[in-house]
Amino acid sequence: MIATGKQKRFIWTVTTLVIIILLTFIVSLNLGSFSIKPSEVIQTILGQGTRKQEIVLFNMRLPRIVMAILVATALAVSGTILQGITKNDLADSGILGISSGAALAVVMYIYIMNGNIYEGISDITIFTMPVVALAGSAFGAFLIYSLAWKKGLNPTRLILIGVGINAAFNALLIVFQLRFTTQEFNRVMVWISGSIWGTNWNYVITILPWIIIFLVLTMYKARYLDVLHLGDSLSTGLGVQVEKERRTLLLFAVALAGVATSVAGTISFLGLISPHIARKLVGPKHKLLLPTSALIGTLLLLISDTVARNLLAPVEIPVGIVVSVIGVPYFIYLMVKE
């Protein structure tokens, strides 16, 4: 195979990314309202830290970081899939109505189940939330898919319809939000703007199985993404059932984005930028692209989360906003460059 050069490059890229992620992780632990020095982190992991350090590290920082990794992986992979099946480098679950569909479903669900978000969300609500978010994002995707269908699927139409559906969901979201009291409104607003507030292992356990299942399935289907990228007629010529594979992959993208949204709100642009940078690093082959994209997404989200926690401390900015601040200029740059 000629790919050996590329594979070598891939291994290098992955190694470098993992090292940078670990460094960011340590820096991120060091910053914050209760800082833990790198040496103390190691001590604490070895069981020699103080009780306070243990609590902060194992019960607050670590679940949050694991959560960030899961969410970022899900969103980045979802974005990569969406860009693959729409053959448009500008697709992303946040720009299409998939994330906002999930957000709308979750906000409605919390409103109906708890009535009062300020009191905290009960455990049952937490565990069922991914399902609700999944239903919401699936509904969004279904709407986009069926409305974009006109004797076949045109990727451009799919994206434009997605933008429209996204705007519709956001309009409904605001109507709903204004029914909350100011306190609740703020909390919902933070969540919708995207924030990793699940500083709790419960959330991690809830989403972990979903994400692993869909990641494995996506990796298994990775080669179809390569084929679909060649165009519909060529793919059909190669014996691929284009529409069927596209639907399956869309389903995976939706599931991943929905689950991520259920715990982290709508984080736009992460799924957009990560595949781009990854493509520059390892090329267009999805078997290499998907993991790289996931790692880049993780790195971006960890950095953004650290910034979000510390920039205006003690006020925490929703991480989604930080990601947008990084993402949008890059996006505009992409647009102008062409």
Place this chain on the structure above:
Amino acid sequence: MDKSTHVYDEKRISRMIIASSIIIIGLILLSFGIGLSISLGAKDISLSTVISSIFTGKDAVDSEIVRDVRLPRAIAAALVGAFLAVSGAIMQGVTKNPIADPSIMGITQGATLTVSVAFAMQAGIGHVGLMIFAFIGAMVSGLLVYFLSTRSIKGVDPVKLVLAGTALGTLFISFAIAIAMYFNLSHQLSFWIAGGLTTATWQGVQLLSIVGVFGVIAAIIISSNLTILSLGEEVAIGLGKKTNTIRMIGILIVILLSGSSVAVAGNIAFVGLIVPQIARSLVGPDYRYIIPCSLVIGAVLLVFSDIMARMINQPYETPIGSLTALIGIPFFIYLVRKGG
């Protein structure tokens, strides 16, 4: 040749008749709508009281409600609707793209952001200050649209324009939300972000009218140039038009009109998309007719939307921006599907 000129003239005359009848019917509907908007509300006021309180200076409570609350609100709704519709028409002409509108391109969101900045800096900044801030915000995305639309001769790829606008709009709204949360203004500002006319006052109406006179006259002056622009870059240049200058003037008008709308009524979406499309389907592709018709239809649409926003979920007000978005999006989807 004689025959074709004749046909052309006939077509032109019939279009003029259609356009003028739209404007007349529109104005009748508009005055009816404004009357309805004034008399309906938390306290229903009879139409005769409405008329007497406008034309005589009686000081009863009803008259005060009419004069200080309902009337400015209704007029502001009409003006904002008209401005947004004209902005949309100009943008569709400038970008040669049917899916263009100040809210899709991130212009109203840019203005919303700077309005939030103004709120955060100083609560009592006043109408003039607010409007200047809104212009600055509208300018950022306006210039981006200009830049993108001058780059390619064939016209901008609609998908790109929509995506760039959406991205920029998302960013601006995220910033606005961040500011709102940091300064503890989120509930007040959320109504701005969603659009609403509750805060409309006479001062707002005054400012809107001043900006409107300039903006609308300028829009009517450049309307014939917009028609030529929409025929294609080569044709326009061949006819001796400076296409980029026309675009620049167009975008400046859009910035003025939509910026002042946001300063008074917040982020109202999709009016600028629907109305010019309706106008175009009625009077054809000539912007000399599209712009005045959009003006009237936009005013009618927003006055009635405002009545609806107050009525749907009484005693609460539904944000009018969400309402117009929900009316406009099916239309947007229809356009996308029609486009192939």
